[in-house]
Amino acid sequence: MSYVKPQDVVTQMIDTGEKKLFLSTRDTLIRSFMGGAILALAAAMAVTISTNTGNPLLGAAFFPIGFIMLYLMGFDLLTGVFTLVPFAVIARRPGATWGGMWRNWGLVFCGNFAGAFTVAVLMAITFTYGFSTPPDEIGEALGTIGEGRTVGYADHGAAGMLTLFVRGVLCNWMVSTGVVAFLMSKDTISKVVVMWMPVFLFFYLGFEHSVVNMFLFPSGLLLGGDFTVVDYLVWNELPTVLGNLVGGLTFVGLPLYLTHHRTGPERLRPIPAGPDTAGARAADRTATPVG
Known part of the structure; x- marks a missing residue:
């Protein structure tokens, strides 16, 4: 059967986190670079569709293509390793340490940013004919997104x-649900369907994804958006990273781990009423305790 039971999914989560924890620096950077780049292309496509059609729902509907492609090819996103890697340590896999987890997160962050920024530069070139003309309509839309989601937050203070x-929390609740859903099925079509749904939801609702923002905001800066690098880091990227971390661990990883891997003891089952009830209770009273 295609469906994988939750208990087996959690075991796969731990196994996958362990593999990522011990992956070489070279492979971690390559996989995270490509993950950031493909997701950035998907974000560019979604903005293009939304701008050209005036319908954000269509852009959100097609955005998950990039997310699905990168996971089918075995690439990595920061939001995914936030949810998977810690459980190799929590489950006490041999050699898994908190230091190794931080190393993995740092490498994936750098790789994702490099990939997303590369696509931001390439797309800025296409939107401006090599920076020889003002940004086209899509380029202007990217600049507006950057302004609204940096100084727009800053205007409201705390x-x-x-x-x-x-x-950021809500975003990775949905995105990490998609990551875990990837492990819930064995055939490609099922993986596509179950990953599509939560990612579509997060994008349409306008939640904050740290890797998507690694493309959107550098693009906005390159295309003349009215905000600064400090605005981007303080009023978007860093709080988004923290929210993504909390969302993936708190609402996806930990509940699955605690209820399907480290399950609590079952409640005692009541003895059903019937003709043999008295005999069963008498046997319970005379039975020798074990341990």
């Missing part, structure tokens, strides 16, 4: 920062 963080 309330804006809280909103940004919560949108």
Whole structure:
């Protein structure tokens, strides 16, 4: 059968996290570079569709293509390793350490950013004919996104920062659900369907994804958006990374791990009423305790 039971999915989560934890620096950087680049291309496609059609729903519907492609090819996103890698340590796999986890997260962050930024430069070239003309309509839309989701939050002060963080939490709740859903099925078509749904939801609702933002905001800066690198880092990227971390661990990884891997003891089953009830209870009273 294509469906994988939750208990087996959690075991796969731990196994996958362990493999990523011990992956070489070279392979980790290559896989995360390509993951960031493909997701950035998907974001560019979604913005293009939304701008050309005036319908954000269509852009959100097609965005998951990039997410699905990169996972089918075995590439990595920061949001995914946030959810998978810690459980190799929590499950006490041999050699798995918290230091190794931080190393993996740092390498994936750098690789994702390099891949997304590369695509941002390439797409900025296409939107401006090699920076020889002003940005086209899509380029202007990217600049507007960058402004609204940096200084737009800053205008609200602490309330804006809280909103940004919560949108990061909600984002990786959905994205990590898609990552785990990848492990829930064995055939490609099933993987595509179950990954598509939560990623479509996060994108249409406008939640904050740290890797997508590694493309959107550098693109906005390259295309003349009215915000700064500091605005991008303080009022988007860093709080989004923290929110993504909390969302993936708190609402996806830990619940699955605690209820399907380290399950609590079952409650005692009541003895059904019937003619043999008295005999069963008498046997319970005379039985020799074990241990």
